Amino acid sequence: MITFPDISWIAILPLLIVTGTAVLTLLADLWMEGPDREALGWIGLVGLLVAAVAAITLWNKHLSTFSNAIIIDRYGLFFTLLFCVASGLTLLMSMNYVELTDIRTGDYYSLILFSTVGMVLMATATDLIVIFLGLEVMSIAVYVLAGICRGEVRSNEAALKYFLLGAFATGFLLFGIALLYGATGSTTLGTIAAHITKGGAQERTLVLAGMALLLVGFGFKVAAVPFHVWTPDVYEGAPTAVTALMAVGVKAAGFAAFARVFMHTLTMMAGDWSGVLWVLAALTMTIGNVTAILQSNIKRMLAYSSIAHAGYLLVGMVAGGEYGGTAVLFYLIAYTLMTLGAFAVVIALGRRGAPNENLDDYAGVGFRYPFLGLAMMIFMLSLAGVPPLVGFIGKFYIFSAAVRSGYVGLAVIGVLNSVISVYYYVGVLVRMYMVEGVLEIPVPSSRPYLFATLLITIAGTILVGLFPGPLFELARQSFLALG
Amino acid sequence: MPLLTLIVFTPLAGALIVMLTPKEQHAALRRGAFIFSLLPFALSLVLLARFNSSDVGFQFTETVPWISQFGISYSLGIDGISLFLLLLTTFLTPLVILAGWGDIHKRVKEYMVFMLLMETGMVGAFVAVDLFLFYVFWEVMLIPMYFLIGIWGGERRIYAAWKLVLYTMTGSLLMLVAILYLVTLHNQQTGQFTFDLLQLYDFAAPLAAQRWLFAAFALAFAIKVPMFPLHTWLPDAHTEAPTGGSVILAGVLLKMGTYGFLRFAIPLFPLAAREALPIIAVLAVIGIVYGALVSMVQPDLKRLVAYSSVSHLGFVMLGMAALNTQGVEGSIYQMLNHGLSTGALFLAVGVIYERRHTRLIREFGGLWQQLPLYGAVFMIVMLSSVGLPGLNGFVGEFLILLGAFETYPVATIVATSGVLLGAVYMLWMYQRVMFGPLTNPANRNLPDLSKREVLVFAPIVVMLFVMGLYPKPFLSRMEPSVLAYLNRMHQKMAVVEGPERQAESLKLKARTDG
Numbered sequence: 003m004i005t006f007p008d009i010s011w012i013a014i015l016p017l018l019i020v021t022g023t024a025v026l027t028l029l030a031d032l033w034m035e036g037p038d039r040e041a042l043g044w045i046g047l048v049g050l051l052v053a054a055v056a057a058i059t060l061w062n063k064h065l066s067t068f069s070n071a072i073i074i075d076r077y078g079l080f081f082t083l084l085f086c087v088a089s090g091l092t093l094l095m096s097m098n099y100v101e102l103t104d105i106r107t108g109d110y111y112s113l114i115l116f117s118t119v120g121m122v123l124m125a126t127a128t129d130l131i132v133i134f135l136g137l138e139v140m141s142i143a144v145y146v147l148a149g150i151c152r153g154e155v156r157s158n159e160a161a162l163k164y165f166l167l168g169a170f171a172t173g174f175l176l177f178g179i180a181l182l183y184g185a186t187g188s189t190t191l192g193t194i195a196a197h198i199t200k201g202g203a204q205e206r207t208l209v210l211a212g213m214a215l216l217l218v219g220f221g222f223k224v225a226a227v228p229f230h231v232w233t234p235d236v237y238e239g240a241p242t243a244v245t246a247l248m249a250v251g252v253k254a255a256g257f258a259a260f261a262r263v264f265m266h267t268l269t270m271m272a273g274d275w276s277g278v279l280w281v282l283a284a285l286t287m288t289i290g291n292v293t294a295i296l297q298s299n300i301k302r303m304l305a306y307s308s309i310a311h312a313g314y315l316l317v318g319m320v321a322g323g324e325y326g327g328t329a330v331l332f333y334l335i336a337y338t339l340m341t342l343g344a345f346a347v348v349i350a351l352g353r354r355g356a357p358n359e360n361l362d363d364y365a366g367v368g369f370r371y372p373f374l375g376l377a378m379m380i381f382m383l384s385l386a387g388v389p390p391l392v393g394f395i396g397k398f399y400i401f402s403a404a405v406r407s408g409y410v411g412l413a414v415i416g417v418l419n420s421v422i423s424v425y426y427y428v429g430v431l432v433r434m435y436m437v438e439g440v441l442e443i444p445v446p447s448s449r450p451y452l453f454a455t456l457l458i459t460i461a462g463t464i465l466v467g468l469f470p471g472p473l474f475e476l477a478r479q480s481f482l483a484l485g
Numbered sequence: 486m487p488l489l490t491l492i493v494f495t496p497l498a499g500a501l502i503v504m505l506t507p508k509e510q511h512a513a514l515r516r517g518a519f520i521f522s523l524l525p526f527a528l529s530l531v532l533l534a535r536f537n538s539s540d541v542g543f544q545f546t547e548t549v550p551w552i553s554q555f556g557i558s559y560s561l562g563i564d565g566i567s568l569f570l571l572l573l574t575t576f577l578t579p580l581v582i583l584a585g586w587g588d589i590h591k592r593v594k595e596y597m598v599f600m601l602l603m604e605t606g607m608v609g610a611f612v613a614v615d616l617f618l619f620y621v622f623w624e625v626m627l628i629p630m631y632f633l634i635g636i637w638g639g640e641r642r643i644y645a646a647w648k649l650v651l652y653t654m655t656g657s658l659l660m661l662v663a664i665l666y667l668v669t670l671h672n673q674q675t676g677q678f679t680f681d682l683l684q685l686y687d688f689a690a691p692l693a694a695q696r697w698l699f700a701a702f703a704l705a706f707a708i709k710v711p712m713f714p715l716h717t718w719l720p721d722a723h724t725e726a727p728t729g730g731s732v733i734l735a736g737v738l739l740k741m742g743t744y745g746f747l748r749f750a751i752p753l754f755p756l757a758a759r760e761a762l763p764i765i766a767v768l769a770v771i772g773i774v775y776g777a778l779v780s781m782v783q784p785d786l787k788r789l790v791a792y793s794s795v796s797h798l799g800f801v802m803l804g805m806a807a808l809n810t811q812g813v814e815g816s817i818y819q820m821l822n823h824g825l826s827t828g829a830l831f832l833a834v835g836v837i838y839e840r841r842h843t844r845l846i847r848e849f850g851g852l853w854q855q856l857p858l859y860g861a862v863f864m865i866v867m868l869s870s871v872g873l874p875g876l877n878g879f880v881g882e883f884l885i886l887l888g889a890f891e892t893y894p895v896a897t898i899v900a901t902s903g904v905l906l907g908a909v910y911m912l913w914m915y916q917r918v919m920f921g922p923l924t925n926p927a928n929r930n931l932p933d934l935s936k937r938e939v940l941v942f943a944p945i946v947v948m949l950f951v952m953g954l955y956p957k958p959f960l961s962r963m964e965p966s967v968l969a970y971l972n973r974m975h976q977k978m979a980v981v982e983g984p985e986r987q988a989e990s991l992k993l994k995a996r997t998d999g
Contacts, residue, residue, distance in 0.1 A: 052553075127917070211853070295726075351587075368639070369592065369595075372508075383628065386623075387628075388624055388628060389620065389621040389624045389625060390621050390625070394624075398617075398661075398665075401661070401662065402555070402663060402665045402668075402669075405662065405665040405666050405669050406665075406669050408671075410662065410666060413662050413665065414662055416658070417658035417659060417661060417662055418655070418659075420658055421651065421654045421655050421658055424650060424654050425647075425651065428631070428650065432635060432643055432646075432647075435632065435635065435636055436635040436636055436643050436646075437643075470552060471551075471552050471553060471554065472551070474554060475554070478554070
């Protein structure tokens, strides 16, 4: 007879709320017509808000349920909140974005919510199988989202590429889990950690092999070099709002699980993986930044930029310890705000049938649309790491963690990469402000949701940059909750 | 009253207000920006009046914890070294904005916004006494300059703007790593995180680390100065920048590099600096002579003035490297002189550029007949740059050469040739532009200085004379801080030095105490 473990429903409350909202959106879609569909977006937003509130009320609790497969610690809750913000902003900008496309809103909103469920599961899972489960829930929703513009060849191509390569990478992850299970007899992170602490020599080889395969799986999801090749095509082809979600949500979820497994469970093995990650971080930053310079399409450029930022995050993981971990978490907040903002500007400049995604389309836009110009200026400067914006503070934490842990060389590679990145980020501004425009984009109609997204992300980019203390403390507490 | 905070952020408030003004109302935008740049100047005059010249440390200090986990605070202060650089900034900015009334006709609003933003960055960098805060302001001022050149500049403006940003960013980001490393070292020894400059002054890093750290700081500052051989961005940036951009660039931004050496690189890493100062002196002398020689052959007025900056800033660095009272005081004095006279030279070039849209020397000639008032102003400014006794440039160069001769006699003798060469290229340029027959018909109907232009030049010309004839009020306010600085440097360097230097530092100490 199968015995069911005790389930603490309170612990999975945020997860339940998001799942419920996703189902509700899907069903409500059946009764809604035309313009009423805007309400679907609101349902999603309210659901995410409630989930976030639930996560906040759980903040001081430390619960684990499903036989220790899911844990509600501050680390998990931190990411739950981050995903609520990222998906919420994606939904918000989508409410205007869908007007430009043929997307069926009901499916679309519920898929965004389902992918959020997967992300939350990945961040709160303390069992490799559940991490895998979360990864799949998230990925399958995103595979569909990437191809949701069925009439567009690029979108179809993106979905297929993402799916095939993603499935392949998941295979690596599963194989890694299997090897770790073979070595330690468990898939629960706590048991694995305990086993490794007293582990013998023969198992060590197995653990190392398993670890390497996990690295491949996570490396794929966070788009680290050399597992990044899918990124530009998929980011370019997917609908822009989905690209935004992939760039921030999927990447952050990848890092949530990646950091929990490597910086906590496998922290005993840091001597073995930190060297590899050092090389990966240096490669990811350099290849991401250098290739971004060559791009002529802004979505592709932002794809390579997202690869480069994965590199900075890896620097934080290599640095390790309290400061490295906190820096990674803080950087994800910073990255989420500025990247979502940048994609919102890309959407704002697009029109039905004319996405205006070529960098040359941006010529002269800064003076014609002063608000969008200013917004893009703030996001690009922040991504480039110019103080006092949030991107700078994020990099400051990352590099200072690296220097503190003695990785001065990696920090130098990092800042030199920042110089390279200035070239293409500011290159966007050069086009917007210093080149006369040829392309006349029709004056955009009023788009309140997009405007709201921009206001929120601008405020976040500036204010968190000026007053990073509270969120840094939040990130610190969250990371320390890993124990 | 948080005077320094007010001076730093009034321009920012002005920028926000200007930003909200409709862009068609050029007159309102211009006046608004001008008024908002006068406010910080008025405030800094209050500061000057209240400045206690017998106090050697930082005055008007304000400290508010900012990122407490890292020991970062919003910490401002001013001493005799930064006082006049702050005044220079708040003095030049309104004049530049006023000058911009004439030559900026498109995108007026954005121009004024960037100017005011830059003022916040510059003033902030001069008054920050927290390394992190300094770094923030240091980077903040780069962005407006980038846009000023890139949007309102000449034909090759984008290239010039790129070069400026990439050069400066490379240096400053490496400096950021050095700052982090320094703070980490300090933490390892004292168990305490701080970016506070005064605490870091008291910290002696091991020599090997100091060498690297000094190198990183020096690179960032040497690019900004710019020191030979890192100067190549300067002629491009200056030539392509609009007049206002050139004035601010020459007048203030370059001082940021020399100020950085004086405030950060040398006092934070005295042992490494002691080894590096002779090298700096040699590079400075190369810069002096090279800049002057290259100036001589420039067909373009702005390029000529730009290269003359390389030469003049060589003097500033030479005086600083001498590490004695005359040298350092001369160095600071020369920073102010260069800010005024080179700023004014760019304004003067701007006047004829605005009328003729060319900067080529051969396009001009005989302008004196047509523009006598302009000719007079231009002459005074030019002679001040040459270092004619009675004008400000002479005092600075004289002090520097006096101080430097004590420490580096040979280099100083070579540097003196730079003074001569300076006279040659400036006078020759002036002669070709202003004297001779007025052959070019395009110059026949040029109007002389307008009232507004006179208003721009008048304060500068007055200051050129005041600083040339009566330097005492300036030097007496600098001296206590300079002596304290030298005293600290010699004490720290004396750790590995012989009795000779120790005696000197004792002598200095006696002067400070007395």
